[in-house]
Amino acid sequence: MQAVRSLHSISETVSSQLPAGLPFHGVLAADLALDKSAGFASWKKLLPTRVDFAASMPFTWPEELQKLLPKGAGEIVQKQHAKFKRQRGAVAKAFPSLTRDEYLYFWLLVNTRTFYLETPELEAYPWEDRLALLPIADLFNHADQGCHVAYSAEEGYTITASRRYEAGEEVFASYGDHSNDLLLAEYGFVMAENRWDAVCLDEVILPRLSQAQKKKLESNGHGGPYMLASGSEPSRPLVAVLQMLASPGESPPSAYVDTNKVPKLGARAETLLKALLSEALETAEGVMRKVQDSQAGEPMQRDMLYHRWQQIESILSRAIDRSN
Numbered sequence: 001m002q003a004v005r006s007l008h009s010i011s012e013t014v015s016s017q018l019p020a021g022l023p024f025h026g027v028l029a030a031d032l033a034l035d036k037s038a039g040f041a042s043w044k045k046l047l048p049t050r051v052d053f054a055a056s057m058p059f060t061w062p063e064e065l066q067k068l069l070p071k072g073a074g075e076i077v078q079k080q081h082a083k084f085k086r087q088r089g090a091v092a093k094a095f096p097s098l099t100r101d102e103y104l105y106f107w108l109l110v111n112t113r114t115f116y117l118e119t120p121e122l123e124a125y126p127w128e129d130r131l132a133l134l135p136i137a138d139l140f141n142h143a144d145q146g147c148h149v150a151y152s153a154e155e156g157y158t159i160t161a162s163r164r165y166e167a168g169e170e171v172f173a174s175y176g177d178h179s180n181d182l183l184l185a186e187y188g189f190v191m192a193e194n195r196w197d198a199v200c201l202d203e204v205i206l207p208r209l210s211q212a213q214k215k216k217l218e219s220n221g222h223g224g225p226y227m228l229a230s231g232s233e234p235s236r237p238l239v240a241v242l243q244m245l246a247s248p249g250e251s252p253p254s255a256y257v258d259t260n261k262v263p264k265l266g267a268r269a270e271t272l273l274k275a276l277l278s279e280a281l282e283t284a285e286g287v288m289r290k291v292q293d294s295q296a297g298e299p300m301q302r303d304m305l306y307h308r309w310q311q312i313e314s315i316l317s318r319a320i321d322r323s324n
Ligand SMILES: C[S@@+](CC[C@H](N)C(=O)[O-])C[C@H]1O[C@@H](n2cnc3c(N)ncnc32)[C@H](O)[C@@H]1O
Pocket: 046, 047, 048, 056, 112, 113, 138, 139, 140, 141, 142, 143, 186, 187, 188, 189, 190, 191
C-alpha cells in the first residue's frame, strides 16, 4: 500500500502559493480543500461529514464546554486552536475564497486520519511534517491493542495483526498508547476499556509545590504531568512528588535514589495520596454537575463530556478503594 498524499506528492499549484515553513498539516488541509478531481470525489464519499466532526471533536464545541474538559484534553484543544489560527491565517491570505468552515473540515480530516511517513527524504523534516493520508488504511478504528502499522521504503506501509481474527470480526489498528483524554481531543471518541487510560492529578498537586520544589523535581526528571494510570501503581514522578510533599525535610526522596524500580510510597505519602484523590474526586463531581446544568452546545457533546468525567470519577474511586 503506498501513501497517496504526503509532502512528496502535494500539488505544486497549492504549495507554491503558501509560505515556506507553513506546517504540513496546514498545507495538506489546503490541498484537500482545493482538490476538485474525480479521484478525490470518490474517496470523499467514505469520509466523515462536517456534522460528524461537530458532534464528536471538542475543537468544534462551544467554549463553555471546552472549558469543562479534563486538563489533559483541554490543553490539547487549546494548542489545536492556536495551530489552526496560524495555519488558517496563512491559507486565507493565499486562497481568500476558501471559507473557515470548509478549511476546518479538511484540517480536522488531516488531524484524525494521517499516518506517519518515514522516508529518508522526510527525515530532515520535523515529525509534524512527516504526515501521509492513506485511503482505505484510514478506515481502521483504534484499539488499545490493535494491529501495528509500520513504514519501510521497500514495502511501503505494512499493517500486522497482533492476534488471530475470526471472519466478520472488526480488525483494529493501534493509534498509539493513548489515554482517553488524548483520544477525545485528537480523535473525538473515548473507549470503554482502555489499558492506557490515566487521570492527571496536576490540579491538586501543583498548587502545593513551592517554586524550589518544582525546580528540584524538574531537574530530576520528575516535573510532571503527574498521571495516575488506570488500575496500576503510581508512576515514578508521582511517587517522587508525593514523597517530597509528604516529607519535605527528607532529602532526597527515595524515588530519586533507586532508578531500577518504582519505589514504595511510604505511609505518609500514601495518606497524602488518599487525600489528593478525594480532592480530585470532589473536583470531578463538581465539573460533572456543571456539565449537567449546562445548556451549551448539542446534547451529544454534553453527553460525551459527561461520560469522560464519569470515567475519571471511576478511576479515582477505584484508586481510593485500593488505598483503603
Ligand atoms: C482513521 S479514522 C477511522 C475510520 C473511521 N471510523 C471512518 O469510518 O472513517 C479515525 C476516526 O474513527 C473514529 N474511531 C476510531 N476508533 C474508534 C473507536 N475505537 N471507537 C469509536 N470511534 C473510533 C473516530 O471518529 C476517529 O476520529
